[in-house]
Amino acid sequence: MSLHDQEQYSKNIKNYHPKTPYVWNSLKAFLVGGAICAFGQGIQNFYMSVFDFSEKNAGNPTVATLILISALLTGFGVYDKIGQFAGAGSAVPVTGFANSITSAALEHKSEGIVLGVATNMFKLAGSVIVFGVVAAYLVGIVRLIFRALL
Amino acid sequence: MEYFLAFAVGGAICVIGQLLLDIFKLTPAHVMSSFVVSGAILDGFGIYDKLIEFAGAGATVPITSFGHSLLHGAMQKGEEHGFIGIGMGIFQLTSAGISSAIVFGFIVAILFKPKG
Numbered sequence: 001m002s003l004h005d006q007e008q009y010s011k012n013i014k015n016y017h018p019k020t021p022y023v024w025n026s027l028k029a030f031l032v033g034g035a036i037c038a039f040g041q042g043i044q045n046f047y048m049s050v051f052d053f054s055e056k057n058a059g060n061p062t063v064a065t066l067i068l069i070s071a072l073l074t075g076f077g078v079y080d081k082i083g084q085f086a087g088a089g090s091a092v093p094v095t096g097f098a099n100s101i102t103s104a105a106l107e108h109k110s111e112g113i114v115l116g117v118a119t120n121m122f123k124l125a126g127s128v129i130v131f132g133v134v135a136a137y138l139v140g141i142v143r144l145i146f147r148a149l150l
Numbered sequence: 151m152e153y154f155l156a157f158a159v160g161g162a163i164c165v166i167g168q169l170l171l172d173i174f175k176l177t178p179a180h181v182m183s184s185f186v187v188s189g190a191i192l193d194g195f196g197i198y199d200k201l202i203e204f205a206g207a208g209a210t211v212p213i214t215s216f217g218h219s220l221l222h223g224a225m226q227k228g229e230e231h232g233f234i235g236i237g238m239g240i241f242q243l244t245s246a247g248i249s250s251a252i253v254f255g256f257i258v259a260i261l262f263k264p265k266g
Contacts, residue, residue, distance in 0.1 A: 022172050025168050025171075026165045026168050026169060026172075029161070029165050029167065029168035030162065030165045030168075031161065033160055033163065033164025033212070034156075034158060034160050034161025034162075035157065035161075037156045037157060037159070037207050037211045038154075040156065040207035041152060041153050041208070042153070043207075044207050044210075045152075055206075059215075060246040060247070061246070062207065062211075063210070063211075063250075064247065064250040067247060067250045067251050068250065068254050071255050071257075071258045072254075072258065075258040075261065075262035080265070087167075087168050088164050088168035088171055088181060091178045091181065091182065092163060092182070092185060094212070094247065096178070096213065097182070097213055098251045100179075100182075101251050101255040102254070102255040105256065105259035106262060106265075110264075117259045121255060121256070127179050128179075131183040131184075131187050132187070132190060132217045135186065135187040135217060135220075136220035136221040137224065137237070137240065139191060139193070140221055140224040140228055140236040140240075142194065143225065143228075144228055144232065144233060
């Protein structure tokens with residue numbers, strides 16, 4: 001089969017691909033993602049009023065609470081159903097980060113606790129940590145250099 | 151009002167992620183990675199702090215705030231100890247998020263049976 005045939009093939013098959021409903025997908029992502037953030041705002045207000053956290057410090061327990069809820073929902077199989085509906089709406093909030101850790105760990109449970117659960121836990125979330133740390137490290141160095149020069 | 155702002159801004163960030171998924175056919179891992187990097191870069195220019203002041207949880211709950219917290223921790227120690235401080239402080243603020251994700255994820259994986 002030549003390269004030309006392959007191009008022809010992808011052209012022919014294009015009509016049979018389901019069309020991506022951009023607007024509907026974005027609306028679902030907006031509603032679910034927004035709801036998760038508004039829920040997070042509620043938790044943050046709770047920590048600020050009940051436990052005397054300042055607005056800056058309240059972010060940490062809020063994120064930890066959201067992660068706990070998301071890990072439990074993943075265990076019950078609920079979060080993955082939300083994910084099928086909401087797409088990026090459930091993947092982009094920090095709950096999606098916890099979901100990727102928990103679901104990767106659960107998926108490999110049959111291979112054992114050490115080689116399955118612990119080894120595969122960061123299979124998906126690892127990229128987030130690696131890119132985050134590398135980017136923050138480089139930006140931090142650039143900022144320190146600028147501060148030294150000015 | 152603060153709930154509305156959290157909803158609108160958080161939802162808007164998710165829409166950007168959804169468009170990256172649909173139009174550029176990226177995987178969720180690619181979207182999350184690029185969001186963390188953009189969070190760190192936006193914080194480098196001091197923009198992300200303003201977004202948090204404006205939108206509250208709408209800016210702290212999306213994964214972009216992970217990059218922002220990494221850089222903030224790095225800069226806190228970096229100001230005291232220079233270049234070595236960046237490595238010392240980078241996980242300081244994100245520690246709660248990462249450790250709870252590991253512990254809760256592990257416990258859930260032990261207690262629950264895989265679905266599907």
